[in-house]
Amino acid sequence: MGCVTNHQRFILTYPDPILRMKAKAIPKVTKSIRDLVADMFRLMREEEGAGLAAPQVGESLRLFITEARPDDGVPERVFINPVLSKLDGDLIPYDEGCLSLPAIRGMIRRPTFVAIDAIDLDGNVVHLESDAFPARVWQHEFDHLDGMLIIDRMSPIDRLRTRKMIKELEREAGL
Numbered sequence: 586m587g588c589v590t591n592h593q594r595f596i597l598t599y600p601d602p603i604l605r606m607k608a609k610a611i612p613k614v615t616k617s618i619r620d621l622v623a624d625m626f627r628l629m630r631e632e633e634g635a636g637l638a639a640p641q642v643g644e645s646l647r648l649f650i651t652e653a654r655p656d657d658g659v660p661e662r663v664f665i666n667p668v669l670s671k672l673d674g675d676l677i678p679y680d681e682g683c684l685s686l687p688a689i690r691g692m693i694r695r696p697t698f699v700a701i702d703a704i705d706l707d708g709n710v711v712h713l714e715s716d717a718f719p720a721r722v723w724q725h726e727f728d729h730l731d732g733m734l735i736i737d738r739m740s741p742i743d744r745l746r747t748r749k750m751i752k753e754l755e756r757e758a759g760l
């Protein structure tokens with residue numbers, strides 16, 4: 586994996602252009618992928634996120650992780666080259682934030698049910714379905730692999746409400 590770098594990783598924030606790229610499939614689970622995943626778990630936990638996608642740490646690869654939810658019996662998980670399907674159910678609004686958009690939150694409407702197929706860190710095929718919180722996280726993290734952020738899915742009202750904060754992030758980046 587020549588495209589995996591070994592620099593000190595950190596969470597990129599909007600408007601970093603890597604967050605807007607379509608991420609590339611991972612051909613093989615190598616040691617550098619396992620190292621990347623370890624870095625991602627460390628960073629996700631430092632920031633107390635529910636999930637984290639590889640583009641958010643500067644690697645434009647189709648990979649995301651999700652945090653364990655012991656109360657719901659959900660373990661921590663790694664999804665490599667994930668595919669979502671069977672999106673179904675009512676579009677339910679839910680208050681979402683994103684580690685790449687500090688302090689910005691909005692009500693995002695997503696289908697309640699989704700199935701996911703992916704490879705795990707051992708190279709095994711995983712198939713899961715959810716109509717609960719994991720379905721929400723999978724869809725949020727999957728969006729990152731296609732360069733999509735919550736600000737793209739916000740209602741016009743939320744976009745207006747958060748406009749100043751978004752502009753401030755752009756100004757800090759020198760845009």
Ligand SMILES: [Zn+2]
Pocket residue numbers: 682683684685725726729
């Ligand atoms: Zn996010």
